[in-house]
Amino acid sequence: MEWEVVIGLEIHAQLATKSKIFSGSSTEYGADANTQANIYDLGLPGVLPVFNEEALRMAVKFGLAIDAEIGMKSVFDRKNYFYPDSPKGYQITQLHEPIVGMGHIDIDLGEGKSRRINVTRAHLEEDAGKSVHEGFDGQSGIDLNRCGTPLIEIVSEPELRSSKEASAYFRKMQSIVTYLGICDGDLSQGSMRCDCNVSLRPKGQEEFGTRTEIKNVNSFKNVERAIEVEIERQMDILEDGGSIKQETRLFDADKNETRSMRSKEVENDYRYFPDPDLLPVIIDEEYVEAVRATLPELPEQKKARFEAEHGLSAYNASVLAANREMADYFEAAAEIAGDYKMAANWVMGDLSAALNKNEISISEIPVSAEQLGAILKNVKGSDISNDGAKEVFSAIWQGKGAGLENPVDQLIDQLGLKQVSDTSAIEEVVAQVLADNPKLVEGYLNTPEDKRAKAIGPFIGATRKAAKGVNPQVVMEVLKQKLSELG
Amino acid sequence: MHNKTLAQISQDLQAGEYSSVEVTKHFLDRIKNLDGQYNSFITVTDELALTQAKAADELRAAGNANEWTGVPMAHKDIFCTDGVRTSCASKMLDKFIAPYDSTVADNFNKVGAVSLGKTNMDEFAMGSSSESSFYGAVKNPWSEEHVPGGSSGGSAAAVAARLAPGITATDTGGSIRQPASFCGVTGIKPTYGRVSRFGMISYASSLDQGGPIARTAEDAAMMLNVMAGFDKKDSTSIERDVPDYRADLNKSVKGMTIGLPKEYFSSDLDPVMAQTIQDAIKEYEKMGATLKEISLPNTNLCVPAYYVIAPSECSANLSRMDGVRFGHRCEDPKDIEDLFKRSRSEGFGDEVQRRIMLGSYALSAGFYDAYYKKAQQVRRLIKNDFVAAFNDVDVIMSPVAPSPAFKFGEKSKDPVSMYLEDIYTLSTNLAGLPGMSIPAGMINDLPVGLQLIGNYFDESRLLNCAHQFQNATDWHTKTPTGLK
Numbered sequence: 003m004e005w006e007v008v009i010g011l012e013i014h015a016q017l018a019t020k021s022k023i024f025s026g027s028s029t030e031y032g033a034d035a036n037t038q039a040n041i042y043d044l045g046l047p048g049v050l051p052v053f054n055e056e057a058l059r060m061a062v063k064f065g066l067a068i069d070a071e072i073g074m075k076s077v078f079d080r081k082n083y084f085y086p087d088s089p090k091g092y093q094i095t096q097l098h099e100p101i102v103g104m105g106h107i108d109i110d111l112g113e114g115k116s117r118r119i120n121v122t123r124a125h126l127e128e129d130a131g132k133s134v135h136e137g138f139d140g141q142s143g144i145d146l147n148r149c150g151t152p153l154i155e156i157v158s159e160p161e162l163r164s165s166k167e168a169s170a171y172f173r174k175m176q177s178i179v180t181y182l183g184i185c186d187g188d189l190s191q192g193s194m195r196c197d198c199n200v201s202l203r204p205k206g207q208e209e210f211g212t213r214t215e216i217k218n219v220n221s222f223k224n225v226e227r228a229i230e231v232e233i234e235r236q237m238d239i240l241e242d243g244g245s246i247k248q249e250t251r252l253f254d255a256d257k258n259e260t261r262s263m264r265s266k267e268v269e270n271d272y273r274y275f276p277d278p279d280l281l282p283v284i285i286d287e288e289y290v291e292a293v294r295a296t297l298p299e300l301p302e303q304k305k306a307r308f309e310a311e312h313g314l315s316a317y318n319a320s321v322l323a324a325n326r327e328m329a330d331y332f333e334a335a336a337e338i339a340g341d342y343k344m345a346a347n348w349v350m351g352d353l354s355a356a357l358n359k360n361e362i363s364i365s366e367i368p369v370s371a372e373q374l375g376a377i378l379k380n381v382k383g384s385d386i387s388n389d390g391a392k393e394v395f396s397a398i399w400q401g402k403g404a405g406l407e408n409p410v411d412q413l414i415d416q417l418g419l420k421q422v423s424d425t426s427a428i429e430e431v432v433a434q435v436l437a438d439n440p441k442l443v444e445g446y447l448n449t450p451e452d453k454r455a456k457a458i459g460p461f462i463g464a465t466r467k468a469a470k471g472v473n474p475q476v477v478m479e480v481l482k483q484k485l486s487e488l489g
Numbered sequence: 490m491h492n493k494t495l496a497q498i499s500q501d502l503q504a505g506e507y508s509s510v511e512v513t514k515h516f517l518d519r520i521k522n523l524d525g526q527y528n529s530f531i532t533v534t535d536e537l538a539l540t541q542a543k544a545a546d547e548l549r550a551a552g553n554a555n556e557w558t559g560v561p562m563a564h565k566d567i568f569c570t571d572g573v574r575t576s577c578a579s580k581m582l583d584k585f586i587a588p589y590d591s592t593v594a595d596n597f598n599k600v601g602a603v604s605l606g607k608t609n610m611d612e613f614a615m616g617s618s619s620e621s622s623f624y625g626a627v628k629n630p631w632s633e634e635h636v637p638g639g640s641s642g643g644s645a646a647a648v649a650a651r652l653a654p655g656i657t658a659t660d661t662g663g664s665i666r667q668p669a670s671f672c673g674v675t676g677i678k679p680t681y682g683r684v685s686r687f688g689m690i691s692y693a694s695s696l697d698q699g700g701p702i703a704r705t706a707e708d709a710a711m712m713l714n715v716m717a718g719f720d721k722k723d724s725t726s727i728e729r730d731v732p733d734y735r736a737d738l739n740k741s742v743k744g745m746t747i748g749l750p751k752e753y754f755s756s757d758l759d760p761v762m763a764q765t766i767q768d769a770i771k772e773y774e775k776m777g778a779t780l781k782e783i784s785l786p787n788t789n790l791c792v793p794a795y796y797v798i799a800p801s802e803c804s805a806n807l808s809r810m811d812g813v814r815f816g817h818r819c820e821d822p823k824d825i826e827d828l829f830k831r832s833r834s835e836g837f838g839d840e841v842q843r844r845i846m847l848g849s850y851a852l853s854a855g856f857y858d859a860y861y862k863k864a865q866q867v868r869r870l871i872k873n874d875f876v877a878a879f880n881d882v883d884v885i886m887s888p889v890a891p892s893p894a895f896k897f898g899e900k901s902k903d904p905v906s907m908y909l910e911d912i913y914t915l916s917t918n919l920a921g922l923p924g925m926s927i928p929a930g931m932i933n934d935l936p937v938g939l940q941l942i943g944n945y946f947d948e949s950r951l952l953n954c955a956h957q958f959q960n961a962t963d964w965h966t967k968t969p970t971g972l973k
Contacts, residue, residue: 041589045809047582048569048591048688050723080805082852084829091808142825144813273852275861278694278802280724 004205005240007233008213009168010160011225012197013175014153015185016129017060023128023152024051024094024280035134039146043131045089050279053078057152058283060184061101061126062293064154067178067300068121070105072290076126078280082273087131087144095155097274100125101283102154107178108302109170110324114316119171120159129153154184160199160210165229169222172196173324177301181326189221196225200232202240211236212246216253216260228253232260304329312342321350327364331371338375341382348378352392356399369398376410384473390419421473425480431469432480435461436488446485458482490515491651492968495708498654499556502549509549509559513542513603516561520605520652523973527628529637529647531566532574533606541603548601557600557715563656565644566607567614568699569688570594577690578622579612581816581836591688592720593657593699600715605653609643612838613807614664614692616640617910620901621840629671630969631935635894638668644702645672649969655703655712659689661696662795663889663914666926669702670889670938673928673967675955676702677709680946681921682727684713685720691806693799694725696918705965706927706955710734713948729946737949738956743777745954748882752788753913759892761932766888769929769939772961773886773954781882785874788916790867795915796908797851797864803841804848810836843904872920875942884954885942887913889926893935917942925951928964936967 022029025042042049065072077099080092102124108116129151134143156175162168176194179185186193201213214236216228231253236246251260276282299307301323308319308329322332328349336345353374357364377394380386386394394413403409414420422428436443442460449457458481465477490512493501498512517535524530538561545559569575569587571594576582590598597604612621619627619642627642629635630650637646641658645668648656658665660678669676677700684699691697701712714735719728747770754763774780812818812832819835822828837845851860878885890910900907917924922942929939939958943951959965 044814046569046588046815047575047577047585047690047809048587048589050687050691050725052722052724082805082808084808084811086811086813086825089809089814091811092805271854273805273849273854273857275801275805275852275857278725279691 003241005202005237006205006207007163008160008201008203008210009162009164009229010199011158011162011168011171012199013156013172014195014197015156015175015179015187016193017057017152017154017184018186019054019056019060019152021054021056022150023054023057023126025150027150029151033147035143035145036147039131039149043089043146043149045091051094051277053280053283054152057126058101058285059293060152060182061124061154062285062290063182063184063297064124064156064179065102065105066290066294066297067182068102068105068107070121070124071103072285073099073101073103074285075099076101076283078126078277078283079274080277083270085130086142087133087146087149089131089146089149093128093130094277094280095127096125099282107171107174109167109174110320111167111170114320117167119161119167122157122159124154124156127153127155160201165226165233168198168229169226172225173222174301177324177326181298181300183298192220195220198225198229198232200229200236201246202233202236211240212248214246214248214260215250217250217263219253224253224255227255227258228260231258235260298326301326312336312346314342314346318346318350322346325364331364331367334371335375335378338372339378339382341378344378344382345375348374352395356395368401369395373398373403373410380410380414384421384423386414386419386421387474390414390417390421393417393419418470420471422469422471423473423476425476428465428469428472428476428480429484431472432461432465432477432484435464435468436484439464443485443488447488458485461485491519493654494705495560495562495654495703495711496705499560499711502559503554503556509542509545509561509603510539512559513538513561513605516605516653523650524647524652526633527630527646527650527652528625529609529627529643529650529652530563530606531576531578531609531622531624531643534573534604537573538603538605541601545601545603555600556711557597557602559601559603561603561605561653562597562712563605563644563647563653564594564597564607565610565641565656565658567610567659567690568594568657569690570604570607573607575607575690576623577613578610578624579837579841580623581810583623583817585815587688589688592685592722593689593716595688596715596718597657602715608641608647608656611640611642611664611840613690613803613841614640614659614661614697615803615840615844617663617667617907618895618897618901619643619646619668620897621838623838626897629894630972631673632894634896635935636671636897638671638890638894640664640668641676641702642668645669645674645676648672648674648702648704650972655701655708657699657712657716658702659692659697659699660914660918660924661692661698661799662918663911665700665702666889666914666924666938666940667910669926670936670940671894673936673938673964673969674702674704675706675709675925675927675959675965676700677713677925677948677951678917678923679713679717679948680727680923681918682725683923683946683948684716685718685723685726687720687722691802693802694806695802696795696799698918706952706959707735707738709955710738710952713952717948732949734949734952737953740953740957741777742773742954742957745773745778745884746882747773747778747780748783748878748885749780750785750788750878750885750887751782752785753887758888762888762892762937765930765932765937766886766939769958769962770886772958776957776961783878783882783885785871785878785916787867787870787874791871791915791919792908792912794864794867794871794919795911796847797860798868798919800844800848801851801861802848804845804852807837807841807845812836840904868919871916875916875920875922879944883944884947884950887940887942889913889938889940893932893937913940921945923948923951925955927955927958928967929958929962930964931967934970936964
């Protein structure tokens with residue numbers, strides 16, 4: 003039978019607020035266990051939640067960016083369950099009246115293709131703490147630092163049809179939240195986490211099949227892998243005439259398999275009800291418009307502009323626009339260089355390769371956009387060759403520009419990369435080279451016409467040896483000219 | 490000294506009649522000598538009180554005193570007080586030392602009051618007799634055989650026994666007014682949102698409200714001046730100016746319209762109680778107020794709505810008591826499930842467990858609409874009844890409870906009869922209105938309170954009515970027989 007894959011994602015994104023969603027504690031990480039948890043995060047008797055307006059603003063910003071309905075009245079609910087890293091015994095979330103309603107995004111499917119995916123809703127909630135199971139001799143440790151960190155949970159419609167679409171959707175969401183500056187988008191730190199709902203149905207059937215939910219997948223690659231192995235697992239069962247159990251599953255990246263965490267039938271009854279400690283959040287059009295005014299240019303808009311204004315290909319434009327920092331870096335460098343295509347090729351080529359090799363992100367790059375721009379400007383003006391540019395780039399990367407007032411220019415000088423493009427100067431050198439190498443000249447002249455292009459090589463080498471930094475293109479032209487004059 | 494009201498003690502301190510240390514020692518001695526028979530305090534903070542009193546005397550000597558400087562009082566043991574055990578009368582929190590001050594405690598500290606300690610109550614404020622405390626039942630100073638009411642029974646009994654001139658309390662369904670009635674003292678539950686709930690351990694968040702218990706309306710006004718006000722730490726507190734609650738005490742009640750809900754004076758009401766209340770209301774007529782029968786048609790829905798909403802909220806509010814971070818933890822748990830279950834089963838008393846179960850049931854999937862949602866809709870109707878009534882009247886009067894204090898054990902075995910104790914008081918919590926209880930008569934040598942219900946934020950009027958009544962009568966000056 004032919005099966006259709008149905009996937010819906012729930013993405014949790016930590017909001018980059020300075021303080022927690024319902025208390026004034028800091029949201030800084032990396033601190034020692036429980037040092038970022040105060041009486042609120044510990045859920046001590048008598049403490050009350052106070053909603054952080056910054057989280058509201060960020061959620062509304064997100065809603066506007068995905069063209070969603072904004073909840074003019076949103077309500078916080080208590081989701082009741084006992085777990086040691088959930089100090090109050092309930093999580094404050096939004097069930098029936100979320101801050102963000104139905105919206106949509108366009109996902110990039112490569113080769114300039116895209117598809118629109120509807121987003122059911124996004125709601126505000128608080129993150130839980132962490133249980134630490136190692137190093138406590140049969141007991142568990144609890145770290146409540148993360149407790150109360152604001153999250154938006156973004157729920158997609160079940161419209162994704164392949165693992166590739168799912169990861170493209172996740173990538174696009176990361177791109178959007180980082181563009182908006184509402185989340186750092188760092189998957190490795192758990193700033194964004196993804197639950198994947200996967201089911202299969204016979205092609206053509208309208209009714210959904212039974213789904214499983216794969217919890218907490220933490221990378222784009224793992225989203226694809228987890229969904230792929232889950233599709234395979236489900237397909238095997240269905241092909242054998244079996245049925246899928248609705249359950250929560252965990253992806254084991256080492257074993258490349260999903261396994262059952264708990265079955266839905268025995269799952270908690272969360273006994274949701276509106277949190278009586280918090281009032282409904284009421285906002286008006288004026289508030290929404292004020293937030294709208296702070297929206298930055300979004301990836302879609304930027305991509306279109308890169309194509310239209312800078313003449314980039316759809317592919318280059320979409321790759322560069324996907325990451326706001328990368329896009330900003332590219333634009334700043336290109337503007338100084340005065341050549342957008344060259345800058346695009348550089349950023350997507352040498353620069354990206356260097357980032358990958360060193361496993362760092364664009365925000366950590368040791369060469370500033372201004373420096374790359376200055377390097378490329380030299381290439382553009384034929385003052386250095388492309389190879390020379392690579393040399394300066396790598397010198398700055400290695401810190402050799404430290405302490406220099408004007409590192410790009412000074413390094414070009416120090417490394418002797420400056421090209422001589424002045425024709426009359428090159429003519430002099432070439433004349434000397436030809437005079438110094440009569441045998442070579444003779445050999446060249448005896449070479450048949452059609453093989454001379456190859457035979458010109460030794461002269462170029464000799465010229466560049468005689469005068470460092472001569473522009474090879476100019477050398478080539480002068481040589482051709484002079485040699486042809488000789489016969 | 491202990492027979493003086495809070496206002497008189499304040500004046501004496503200002504006049505230099507005695508020092509704060511002297512009056513504080515006097516009350517601490519009384520508690521030490523007499524509270525063995527009442528059990529109205531859970532914790533007496535002698536040392537802290539004397540330190541505060543000494544500091545107050547120094548402030549006064551330096552000329553920096555206000556009317557509260559050095560005035561002794563106490564807190565119901567539901568208000569967190571920094572560095573002091575805050576138990577909510579539960580085994581669960583027997584060893585919980587609060588690391589912070591509730592806003593109410595902080596307010597009293599800021600004006601320089603002296604806190605004598607923490608008073609006994611029903612466990613987690615769930616009860617109407619103060620029998621459910623982990624620290625033992627509170628005795629009514631008027632009769633050893635009778636309960637002091639609840640849940641703020643310790644506060645009311647201690648004020649009646651002259652162990653402190655004024656004590657904070659809380660009221661979720663009548664927990665200030667009913668014990669005030671049973672103990673012959675004065676108590677006011679303000680409008681919901683008037684007094685910050687920050688640091689006041691939650692029973693039912695949408696109903697809980699702090700307020701004072703004292704001997705006179707004037708003292709209650711003086712305390713409310715300290716307690717009331719917006720608090721950004723409590724999202725449900727209301728940003729609205731706080732009047733001086735003593736400013737209107739001496740206004741005449743002439744021309745005021747008093748509403749008497751016919752549902753509260755139905756044939757179900759004990760005739761002796763009805764007579765006592767009507768006699769009290771006659772005093773107002775004498776002072777020039779007019780009476781008007783009104784109707785609160787949804788009165789019969791108050792008890793069922795309350796006993797869905799309050800347990801539902803408490804079932805979640807008490808979840809944080811899980812034995813993980815603070816509070817009682819069972820011995821040798823075999824896993825986390827066992828730790829949760831046994832810590833909570835051992836730490837909570839029967840009534841608390843009963844209400845948690847009631848609430849968990851009412852909130853569970855499939856029952857939510859029929860119970861919690863329905864109860865919230867009923868609540869809206871009850872509120873509308875009052876809003877309509879206040880179009881016609883200035884204040885509503887009624888009994889506080891169906892009877893004077895009942896005997897120990899009389900209702901504690903029958904939860905429903907205990908729940909019906911609050912039949913006249915619950916409605917104001919459901920509607921969020923202010924309500925007050927003032928001593929208004931005696932039945933079988935036990936005090937009986939008159940309930941005054943006001944419009945939203947009309948505490949000044951209630952205190953005014955109460956003060957005028959106390960000027961005209963002497964019920965509030967009566968002392969429990971045999972009191973030393």
